[in-house]
Amino acid sequence: MKPSLSIRQLTKQFDSNLVLKGIDLEVAAGRFVVLLGPSGCGKSTLLRTIAGISDPSSGGIWLKDRRIDAMPPEQRNFGLVFQTYALFPHMSVEKNVAFGLEMRRVNKRDIAHRVAAALELVGLADYAKRLPKQLSGGQQQRVALARAIVIEPDVLLFDEPLSNLDAKLRDTLRDDLRALQQKLGVTSIYVTHDQSEAMALGDEIVVMKNGEIVERGTPIDLYRRPAYRFTAEFLGMTNVIEAKLRDRACQLPWGDVRELENPSERDVEGVAIRPEDLAIEAVETDHHGVVEQAMFMGAATHYWIRAAGKTLRAITSGGRTAILPVGQKVRLVPPPMLHLLRAHHPLQEVAA
Amino acid sequence: MSGSKVKTATLLLCLLPGVGYLLALFGLPLVRVLSGSFTERGSEGPTLATWAELFGNPVYMDGLWFSLWLGIAPTIVSLCISLPLSALMQANETSRKLFGTLYKIPLVVPGIVAGFLVLVILDRGGMAGRLLAPLGVTMPRLVRDDWGAGAIIALSWKTVPFMTLIIAGSMAAISKDVLSAARTLGANHLTVLRRIQLPLAQPGVTAAVLLSFIGSLGSYVIPSLLGPSYPLPLSVHMFSEGFQQGNWPMVYAMGTLLSAMAIAVLLAYYAIIGSLSRNDTARG
Numbered sequence A: 001m002k003p004s005l006s007i008r009q010l011t012k013q014f015d016s017n018l019v020l021k022g023i024d025l026e027v028a029a030g031r032f033v034v035l036l037g038p039s040g041c042g043k044s045t046l047l048r049t050i051a052g053i054s055d056p057s058s059g060g061i062w063l064k065d066r067r068i069d070a071m072p073p074e075q076r077n078f079g080l081v082f083q084t085y086a087l088f089p090h091m092s093v094e095k096n097v098a099f100g101l102e103m104r105r106v107n108k109r110d111i112a113h114r115v116a117a118a119l120e121l122v123g124l125a126d127y128a129k130r131l132p133k134q135l136s137g138g139q140q141q142r143v144a145l146a147r148a149i150v151i152e153p154d155v156l157l158f159d160e161p162l163s164n165l166d167a168k169l170r171d172t173l174r175d176d177l178r179a180l181q182q183k184l185g186v187t188s189i190y191v192t193h194d195q196s197e198a199m200a201l202g203d204e205i206v207v208m209k210n211g212e213i214v215e216r217g218t219p220i221d222l223y224r225r226p227a228y229r230f231t232a233e234f235l236g237m238t239n240v241i242e243a244k245l246r247d248r249a250c251q252l253p254w255g256d257v258r259e260l261e262n263p264s265e266r267d268v269e270g271v272a273i274r275p276e277d278l279a280i281e282a283v284e285t286d287h288h289g290v291v292e293q294a295m296f297m298g299a300a301t302h303y304w305i306r307a308a309g310k311t312l313r314a315i316t317s318g319g320r321t322a323i324l325p326v327g328q329k330v331r332l333v334p335p336p337m338l339h340l341l342r343a344h345h346p347l348q349e350v351a352a
Numbered sequence B: 001m002s003g004s005k006v007k008t009a010t011l012l013l014c015l016l017p018g019v020g021y022l023l024a025l026f027g028l029p030l031v032r033v034l035s036g037s038f039t040e041r042g043s044e045g046p047t048l049a050t051w052a053e054l055f056g057n058p059v060y061m062d063g064l065w066f067s068l069w070l071g072i073a074p075t076i077v078s079l080c081i082s083l084p085l086s087a088l089m090q091a092n093e094t095s096r097k098l099f100g101t102l103y104k105i106p107l108v109v110p111g112i113v114a115g116f117l118v119l120v121i122l123d124r125g126g127m128a129g130r131l132l133a134p135l136g137v138t139m140p141r142l143v144r145d146d147w148g149a150g151a152i153i154a155l156s157w158k159t160v161p162f163m164t165l166i167i168a169g170s171m172a173a174i175s176k177d178v179l180s181a182a183r184t185l186g187a188n189h190l191t192v193l194r195r196i197q198l199p200l201a202q203p204g205v206t207a208a209v210l211l212s213f214i215g216s217l218g219s220y221v222i223p224s225l226l227g228p229s230y231p232l233p234l235s236v237h238m239f240s241e242g243f244q245q246g247n248w249p250m251v252y253a254m255g256t257l258l259s260a261m262a263i264a265v266l267l268a269y270y271a272i273i274g275s276l277s278r279n280d281t282a283r284g
């Protein structure tokens, strides 16, 4: 069984800039955890600190019950995959993959064996003799993946590995990557700012903002029942609506009353309605709003509805209904249960 | 067939401005030097007499080897300083700032000043000697010594900053992710330097070695100031042959020999580099 990883009270300071503000994170053995957050929130810094490339300012990292934060990266046995691929440009594909094994003084015959097996696994068996510059971006990233897994790492770390690839390739490689991780069962941490990637890959998603963890959960929990408005808005589109709270229910601005899933929530910033949960009906009278814009996207149609003084998003799927014209009066039909969102308050910056 | 001939002719014509310029400024003087070496003082016709005199005179031959020594030794010394220094400068921001300023100091000190500095500090009875005397340490002879140690120190002092500038520059061009990848795969600092930084910075290192070697090989001021009185490097001989004896054919022959030596050493250098880097490349 692969070991688990614990991060406790980890901080990182660059000059006077506190980039990680006390991160606590447990990653269970064999889990695939995705760190998701906007640009500059400290995801890469956290990942590099776990890998040992960057030193934490305080706090600790444990691999099972071994403390590793003072260990140099070469002793940690972690595999790291970069957005830039970071292949050794002067070495052939097989030399790149063999590098980690050479460092471990594996004998020549075993190296050849394991390199061939790793290249086979990522579908690049025929490219062993090429130089990295003779490969496409997707192929290069596969080599980087083979290079990271061939050393049988205790933990696999990914820093936006698919960001430099075009959309189609990103999807294929993403699926391959997930299948590979499940096959190997390696404890993995994956950094991205792409929410669909996070949901497709993660057993669990950890949402970060400004050097802190906002919340964590399975993709379904975070998407359907986020605690914070930040999570709801970062994980896909959502309408955040100010509603009058009454006991266990709330009244929406256009009059509908709905039951609440989490009525005891404090410090509420609004209720969340995902665009795909907000149905619309064309009406002639008693309308809630009008269609401001409609965009046909193939599988679904996206609507911008002007209602209650703001613009709401609604998505209808399926091909049976006609597309409503701009200016069409509509009634809004929210789902039967609504979810309250809490405001997220950043930690007070610790004075340097 | 004739079409390709026309193409070749056009190509040659297009190359003419660039190549012609090179030929005029570089090739012609070289031809002049080479042909001049096959003449003799006082007579016109082609002769091997000057070459015979050059190779027959042990003073000149010792000078040739000493010139080579003065070209190679400071290059090796400064490489031993510049390589680790350049690698250290990549390690983190603090060392980049610290070493980045320090190594530039010799850059603004002219060669002759550097020579006199070494003289004042390292000569017998110089500053270092006087400082060490109370401790009971006597300075070894470093100025005008048989091995040219003083000259090598002064020449290295001049070349270290140039080398560091070039090597650190080509090392800085290596992606930080590539270095980090090597670390996480199990390479310590030294292995990263040997397996990743050096091979990738090799064109820069080669340029630095070339500049340093050629510069030191032809240096005149520092060896005359700090070197031994025997042997004298060919550069010093060339000066006295030309301006004191008026023996220009000998100057040309020595110049040709020095250039040929430089080319031979550089070819050897390329051969070594080539066999070193073959281990990691695709043709493996």
Ligand SMILES: Nc1ncnc2c1ncn2[C@@H]1O[C@H](COP(=O)(O)OP(=O)(O)OP(=O)(O)O)[C@@H](O)[C@H]1O
Residues within 6 Å of the ligand: A014, A017, A019, A037, A038, A039, A040, A041, A042, A043, A044, A045, A046, A193
């Ligand atoms: N070496 C450094 N020196 C100073 N500040 C740094 C350094 N590296 C990162 N930072 C700062 O730390 C913060 C977090 O950077 P980090 O690279 O971890 O963000 P990120 O979440 O990975 O963003 P992105 O999605 O754009 O990659 C940024 O504000 C950045 O400016």
Ligand SMILES: [Mg+2]
Residues within 6 Å of the ligand: A043, A044, A045, A159
């Ligand atoms: Mg990043």
